[in-house]
Amino acid sequence: MSEPILSVSGVTKRFGGLVALRDLSFDIQRDEAVGLMGPNGAGKTTLLNVIAGEYKPDSGAIRFNGNFITSLPPHKICHLGIARTYQIPQPFVNLTALQNVVVAARFGRGLGKAPAEKEASEVLDMIGLSEKKDALAKDLSTITLKLLELARVLASKPELVLLDEVAAGLTEAEIPKLLDTLRKVRSMGITVLLIEHVISVMMQAVDRIVVINEGMKIAEGAPKEIMEDKKVIEAYFG
Numbered sequence: 333m334s335e336p337i338l339s340v341s342g343v344t345k346r347f348g349g350l351v352a353l354r355d356l357s358f359d360i361q362r363d364e365a366v367g368l369m370g371p372n373g374a375g376k377t378t379l380l381n382v383i384a385g386e387y388k389p390d391s392g393a394i395r396f397n398g399n400f401i402t403s404l405p406p407h408k409i410c411h412l413g414i415a416r417t418y419q420i421p422q423p424f425v426n427l428t429a430l431q432n433v434v435v436a437a438r439f440g441r442g443l444g445k446a447p448a449e450k451e452a453s454e455v456l457d458m459i460g461l462s463e464k465k466d467a468l469a470k471d472l473s474t475i476t477l478k479l480l481e482l483a484r485v486l487a488s489k490p491e492l493v494l495l496d497e498v499a500a501g502l503t504e505a506e507i508p509k510l511l512d513t514l515r516k517v518r519s520m521g522i523t524v525l526l527i528e529h530v531i532s533v534m535m536q537a538v539d540r541i542v543v544i545n546e547g548m549k550i551a552e553g554a555p556k557e558i559m560e561d562k563k564v565i566e567a568y569f570g
């Protein structure tokens with residue numbers, strides 16, 4: 333097998349006496365979509381923060397395309413090609429949808445004004461948000477804000493995206509649009525790590541699932557196997 337795009341090895345992250353991640357290891361292959369599951373408080377968002385450089389692990393290492401990124405600051409990791417969304421979208425509320433994406437293209441990727449505007453328009457088109465481009469972010473609905481988060485991520489032209497609960501807060505009727513957008517992201521050759529509680533989204537959007545509980549990996553495998561795994565059922569319902 334070729335070198336993984338992302339390799340998490342033996343990562344431990346403590347907050348005071350709380351061990352949020354405990355000797356966690358797994359790989360993601362290029363072009364794969366991997367789901368990260370686990371009950372509330374399992375450590376999923378903490379792992380995203382560690383990968384993105386927002387938290388430094390107490391021990392262990394993260395490699396991206398073979399290079400250690402564990403000690404790099406978030407903006408350097410972003411420039412290398414890893415972009416993330418937030419569990420709660422954090423747009424600039426007084427900027428338009430387009431301006432929000434322009435900011436990501438300028439600062440995430442270092443583009444000048446004109447190329448950033450062109451890139452941002454193209455991304456909004458691709459996501460199906462062109463009609464909303466001049467609306468202020470504070471006036472946008474939940475689904476539009478979630479898609480805007482994705483647009484911001486794509487504008488930085490990442491190789492790997494870390495998506496934290498993009499389906500949370502969406503209605504059943506809005507899910508197909510999100511799934512369609514995730515398929516487009518994958519068809520652009522972008523590798524995906526997806527945190528998701530909505531099982532139908534997980535089952536349709538990923539090739540493989542890693543399950544963590546209390547910061548430890550308890551299962552890893554194809555979505556169907558994971559749904560039948562006794563340790564997973566126990567962690568969720570036990």
Ligand SMILES: Nc1ncnc2c1ncn2[C@@H]1O[C@H](COP(=O)(O)OP(=O)(O)OP(=O)(O)O)[C@@H](O)[C@H]1O
Pocket residue numbers: 347350352370371372373374375376377378379419
């Ligand atoms: N900055 C922090 N300071 C202290 N404790 C934290 C911090 N961030 C997370 N934690 C704790 O670490 C544990 C894991 O939290 P995390 O947010 O990673 O869980 P999660 O799996 O994303 O949960 P959810 O499904 O509810 O989003 C929790 O006990 C949480 O309270």
Ligand SMILES: [Mg+2]
Pocket residue numbers: 376377378419
């Ligand atoms: Mg979380």
